[in-house]
Amino acid sequence: MDFRHPKTWFAATLLLAFALMPAYALLNGQPYYLTLFSRIMIYALAALALNFVLGFGGLASLGHALYLGIGAYGVGILQFHDITNGWLQLGAALIAGLLFATGVGAVVVRLSGMTFIMITLAFAQMGYFLAVTLKYYGGEDGRAIDVRSAMGLFDLSNNTVLYYFIFVCLVAALWLFSRLIDSRFGMVLRGCKSNERRMLALGFPAYRYKLVAYVISALACVLAGFLLANLTKYSSPSYMQWTVSADLIIMVILGGMSTLFGPVVGATTFLLLEELLSSYKPGLFPGVEKLVNEHWPALMGMFVIAVVLSSRQGIYGYVAGMRRR
Amino acid sequence: MREADKLLKIRGLVKRFGGLTATDHIDFDVEPREVHAVIGPNGAGKTTFISQISGELQADEGSIVFAGRELGGTGVPYRARAGLGRSYQVSQIFRDMTALQNVMLATQATAKHSFSFFRPAATDQSLAGPAREALELTGLGHRLHALTSDMAHGEHRQLELAMTLATRPRLLLLDEPTAGMSQAESGDMVKLLKRIKSDYAVILVEHDMDAVFALADRVSVLVYGCIIATGTPDEIRLNPAVREAYLGDQEAEAI
Amino acid sequence: MNWSLFAVQLLNSFQLGALLFLLSAGLTLVFGIMNFMNLAHGSLYMVGAYVGAVVAARSGSFVLAAAAAIAFTLLAGVLIERTLLRELYARSHLDQVLCTFGLILIANEVVRYIWGPFPLSISVPEALGGTIPLFGQNYPSYRFAIIVAGLAVALGMYLLINKTRLGMLIRAGSGNADMVSALGANIKLVNTAVFAVGAGLAGLAGLLVGPLVSVQPGMGEPILILTLVVIIIGGVGSVRGAFYGALIVGLVDTTGRIYLQVGLQQLFERSIAQAIGPAIASMLIYVLMAVVLAVKPQGLFPVKNG
Numbered sequence: 073m074d075f076r077h078p079k080t081w082f083a084a085t086l087l088l089a090f091a092l093m094p095a096y097a098l099l100n101g102q103p104y105y106l107t108l109f110s111r112i113m114i115y116a117l118a119a120l121a122l123n124f125v126l127g128f129g130g131l132a133s134l135g136h137a138l139y140l141g142i143g144a145y146g147v148g149i150l151q152f153h154d155i156t157n158g159w160l161q162l163g164a165a166l167i168a169g170l171l172f173a174t175g176v177g178a179v180v181v182r183l184s185g186m187t188f189i190m191i192t193l194a195f196a197q198m199g200y201f202l203a204v205t206l207k208y209y210g211g212e213d214g215r216a217i218d219v220r221s222a223m224g225l226f227d228l229s230n231n232t233v234l235y236y237f238i239f240v241c242l243v244a245a246l247w248l249f250s251r252l253i254d255s256r257f258g259m260v261l262r263g264c265k266s267n268e269r270r271m272l273a274l275g276f277p278a279y280r281y282k283l284v285a286y287v288i289s290a291l292a293c294v295l296a297g298f299l300l301a302n303l304t305k306y307s308s309p310s311y312m313q314w315t316v317s318a319d320l321i322i323m324v325i326l327g328g329m330s331t332l333f334g335p336v337v338g339a340t341t342f343l344l345l346e347e348l349l350s351s352y353k354p355g356l357f358p359g360v361e362k363l364v365n366e367h368w369p370a371l372m373g374m375f376v377i378a379v380v381l382s383s384r385q386g387i388y389g390y391v392a393g394m395r396r397r
Numbered sequence: 398m399r400e401a402d403k404l405l406k407i408r409g410l411v412k413r414f415g416g417l418t419a420t421d422h423i424d425f426d427v428e429p430r431e432v433h434a435v436i437g438p439n440g441a442g443k444t445t446f447i448s449q450i451s452g453e454l455q456a457d458e459g460s461i462v463f464a465g466r467e468l469g470g471t472g473v474p475y476r477a478r479a480g481l482g483r484s485y486q487v488s489q490i491f492r493d494m495t496a497l498q499n500v501m502l503a504t505q506a507t508a509k510h511s512f513s514f515f516r517p518a519a520t521d522q523s524l525a526g527p528a529r530e531a532l533e534l535t536g537l538g539h540r541l542h543a544l545t546s547d548m549a550h551g552e553h554r555q556l557e558l559a560m561t562l563a564t565r566p567r568l569l570l571l572d573e574p575t576a577g578m579s580q581a582e583s584g585d586m587v588k589l590l591k592r593i594k595s596d597y598a599v600i601l602v603e604h605d606m607d608a609v610f611a612l613a614d615r616v617s618v619l620v621y622g623c624i625i626a627t628g629t630p631d632e633i634r635l636n637p638a639v640r641e642a643y644l645g646d647q648e649a650e651a652i
Numbered sequence: 653m654n655w656s657l658f659a660v661q662l663l664n665s666f667q668l669g670a671l672l673f674l675l676s677a678g679l680t681l682v683f684g685i686m687n688f689m690n691l692a693h694g695s696l697y698m699v700g701a702y703v704g705a706v707v708a709a710r711s712g713s714f715v716l717a718a719a720a721a722i723a724f725t726l727l728a729g730v731l732i733e734r735t736l737l738r739e740l741y742a743r744s745h746l747d748q749v750l751c752t753f754g755l756i757l758i759a760n761e762v763v764r765y766i767w768g769p770f771p772l773s774i775s776v777p778e779a780l781g782g783t784i785p786l787f788g789q790n791y792p793s794y795r796f797a798i799i800v801a802g803l804a805v806a807l808g809m810y811l812l813i814n815k816t817r818l819g820m821l822i823r824a825g826s827g828n829a830d831m832v833s834a835l836g837a838n839i840k841l842v843n844t845a846v847f848a849v850g851a852g853l854a855g856l857a858g859l860l861v862g863p864l865v866s867v868q869p870g871m872g873e874p875i876l877i878l879t880l881v882v883i884i885i886g887g888v889g890s891v892r893g894a895f896y897g898a899l900i901v902g903l904v905d906t907t908g909r910i911y912l913q914v915g916l917q918q919l920f921e922r923s924i925a926q927a928i929g930p931a932i933a934s935m936l937i938y939v940l941m942a943v944v945l946a947v948k949p950q951g952l953f954p955v956k957n958g
Contacts, residue, residue, distance in 0.1 A: 179946060182949070189689070189745055190689070193880065194880060202935055367761040367765055370757060370758045377754040377755070380747050380754070
């Protein structure tokens with residue numbers, strides 16, 4: 073970590089803000105902030121996972137929400153069968169995720185460009201429909217989860233404990249991905265994004281590495297899904313909607329695609345904006361406010377278009393590109 | 398040299414694109430320490446030929462035997478790991494990395510596998526050492542940490558070669574290594590290739606006749622997908638069929 | 653084997669196939685010629701349904717509604733293409749996907765704002781309100797009309813592509829934009845024309861499906877995914893592929909669903925079959941798509957490039 077560079081301070085400050093948020097929420101009597109920022113950190117984790125294959129591997133997966141769903145249903149399904157042990161739920165979800173990711177990845181990683189995007193989208197929808205037709209586990213509406221996962225020492229039913237559990241997961245993921253990106257494996261991935269033709273000519277069986285990267289990324293997303301189900305106490309097919317996958321990509325681009333920390337910044341910005349548009353009432357023009365609150369997705373849509381058309385490096389990418397002091 | 402001792406043996410190679418026969422029953426050999434140049438007018442099918450050897454195109458007919466192994470049906474990575482090192486006419490480098498990172502990836506390719514997840518690659522001396530050597534050899538020792546986007550075209554060609562050499566191949570497929578270079582730069586490249594050529598078998602595709610005559614042990618002339626003549630550079634220079642094929646082309650002046 | 657059930661299911665498959673063809677023909681052409689993926693295609697379908705619903709309600713004429721739906725989506729297509737989409741052609745496919753995703757969000761909210769969240773309905777035109785005897789069954793005339801419309805459009809596309817200058821440009825330019833300008837045509841005009849045709853077809857599909865489903869915000873997305881599957885199976889850029897792909901998907905998703913359920917009930921106990929049947933049925937198309945991709949990645953009927 074380079075402490076002379078503004079980007080390190082930027083990242084550290086944001087992480088510190090996350091660490092202190094529960095205290096802030098308590099002091100201001102706003103327990104909702106805890107939920108909001110828990111959610112932000114979960115999506116940051118998912119975006120981080122996606123960025124590994126998208127930003128560093130060049131694989132534009134429009135189907136990563138599938139793995140969020142698998143994580144969530146790991147909790148939902150097992151809990152339905154009276155298995156409340158979080159480690160078992162997570163373990164089952166990870167195994168399911170491994171199987172799905174290997175299966176989907178094997179088909180998908182061979183492809184590139186538009187076909188890749190469309191196939192990942194189609195597979196995610198397949199997962200969505202699968203969940204919808206499983207009427208046993210709630211079907212289209214999903215199912216409420218009565219109790220949060222029992223994680224031994226950690227009492228997740230306490231919102232603050234859950235918050236810090238998520239925080240630790242996020243930090244652990246940041247550490248893990250930073251090692252991965254700088255490792256030999258990470259270099260192969262980055263090489264494949266930069267010039268796959270050359271990688272093949274050097275002797276790298278690119279397919280193998282991209283598949284493994286895809287699986288790793290999927291598993292991190294499964295963890296995010298597990299945490300999401302615990303936060304919302306709900307498992308629903310809507311977690312797997314392709315629109316969620318698209319949101320994740322926007323978060324990655326918004327924050328800065330080829331940076332480690334960018335997705336965290338992107339997720340924070342995106343979700344805070346969504347929150348602002350859908351419920352903020354500054355008391356200006358009542359008519360406009362109501363319009364914004366009710367039809368905020370349209371504004372998000374315009375925001376998305378603006379980000380894509382203008383984006384060069386993303387917010388954190390810009391900071392990372394600055395000269396060090 | 399006996400048939401069995403040739404490093405690369407190509408027999409009856411054919412490649413068709415729709416109605417066009419780009420490679421028309423080519424026989425071609427390379428011996429372990431020779432430079433076998435391939436020349437020919439534009440559109441003769443030189444790059445198609447090279448691509449079939451490197452594996453980016455699969456031949457329709459014929460056999461390619463490298464060090465006793467039939468390469469037909471195998472992919473590019475397999476052939477690279479078997480000892481085929483290709484450099485491209487348009488430099489295929491990693492644009493967003495430094496020169497050193499570029500070559501370190503090439504060095505890394507020689508490892509059994511790259512499923513190493515925790516140790517940082519950048520500080521790995523077993524990668525950096527050979528990479529530095531390759532870069533110094535090709536004259537980029539002072540540009541290790543330059544981003545490729547900050548490098549000149551000629552330096553890209555040097556980097557291209559450094560990467561190919563770093564994979565420690567047995568057979569070099571050099572597709573116009575002096576492409577786009579100035580007189581001086583081409584001269585340097587030729588000097589470099591002259592120094593190292595005794596360590597490799599080389600197939601050299603070139604338009605630059607000075608390079609060909611300075612480096613080649615044998616020259617084959619490719620016209621419309623067929624090899625019309627093979628011989629020493631001097632034999633080729635005097636061959637009437639070759640002169641006719643080049644008539645009007647600027648190469649004729651050079652010959 | 654219940655032949656009359658089979659006949660009805662077959663016809664339903666063709667009807668779904670016809671709708672999918674209308675949607676996928678346009679989308680695949682746009683992708684083949686301009687290398688542009690328009691996810692907002694489903695929104696054009698939705699707009700067609702809404703315009704049709706409003707005009708049908710006001711005027712009582714289904715024909716007028718159809719004309720309005722096609723005209724409106726055609727013009728909307730031209731407008732969007734000339735303003736926003738032009739900027740995107742040069743960009744990466746991911747950027748195109750995300751921008752058109754943004755358009756979907758906007759379109760859904762605009763529709764919701766104007767007409768509210770509750771579904772509108774279009775009545776089946778009186779002339780087609782009855783049934784028509786086919787294969788010994790009384791099949792709804794309206795659904796049959798959709799099949800006929802689909803075939804008519806298929807014929808029209810065939811004539812357009814093989815017998816007109818625009819069609820020649822389309823065939824030449826598929827995947828090769830330079831070819832079009834090399835042939836002396838104004839590429840921007842060709843692009844707009846192709847996009848407009850696709851938009852119009854989507855609008856028509858939306859209108860046609862109106863009496864059968866609920867016209868509501870977000871109705872475009874589910875059918876969009878199916879359309880993508882059709883294109884992938886058929887071969888991106890190929891109208892022929894769209895035709896056969898739509899047919900295949902229509903068959904698998906309709907007839908396949910029913911007979912899978914029947915088959916499962918033969919093999920398993922009823923309650924199990926009822927639990928897993930729908931799940932497997934909904935996955936059938938995607939499994940088919942995966943198999944096609946594994947065996948023939950360019951699709952079953954890819955564009956033939958010289």
